[in-house]
Amino acid sequence: MARLLYGDDPEPSDPVPAGPLYVPVRPGPWGCTAQLFRTPLGDRTAVGFTSLLRLTATLGSGRPWIRLAEPALRALTAPLGVTSLTVDPQFTAPAPAPLTPAGAEIPALRSA
Template sequence: MSYVGGHVPPHHHQAALPVRWRVPVQSHDDWAVLRIFRTPSGERTAVAFTSEALLAEVLGDGQASTTLSESRLRELIAPLGISLITVNPTLTVPQRDLRNRGAQSAQAAHRRPRRFDHDHVAA
């Protein structure tokens, strides 16, 4: 069963060896933070790529990543209340850049508490 280009159900079972995916992260000194995205409908999702080349094609050559199995990725996103994994998304919309807004809008946005900075993805 192939999930390339789509979403992986949270409880699917495969008899094959565990799949290893390239997963985008934000690097900070000696540690990394998993990047969380949103689907076009607004649902939070982890994204994974079946190759480094596909990750670079969608998110750019400079995107940091790590290799994770599906089970490990699910362990990381479960405490965040996320069960959706999008594999090989083909379209992304860049994060909103507050520098492109007026100074007042940027200051107001920084005063609002935010838990995550999300990107948007589509399968």
């Protein structure tokens, strides 16, 4: 077996095109829209799954989806300023709820 020299070793951070992806969508009045998510740091990202099984395991069943190639998904989200694409995320969490109801006063910030 031939040894790889440093120049022959591909960089792990180089993007490799993904195949057709299962992309979660939201139905709307003018058709479907790719659903965008947030990374743990709060940046917006497009999400695609390599299999329907992975999509349902992560997001649950009954989620609408479409098949898109990676370049098509990137082209669809680029005008929105979304340049990140997450493939097969393992974990999702619901959006955090506000700690206090809207319009309620926080006791520590009440004026004396």
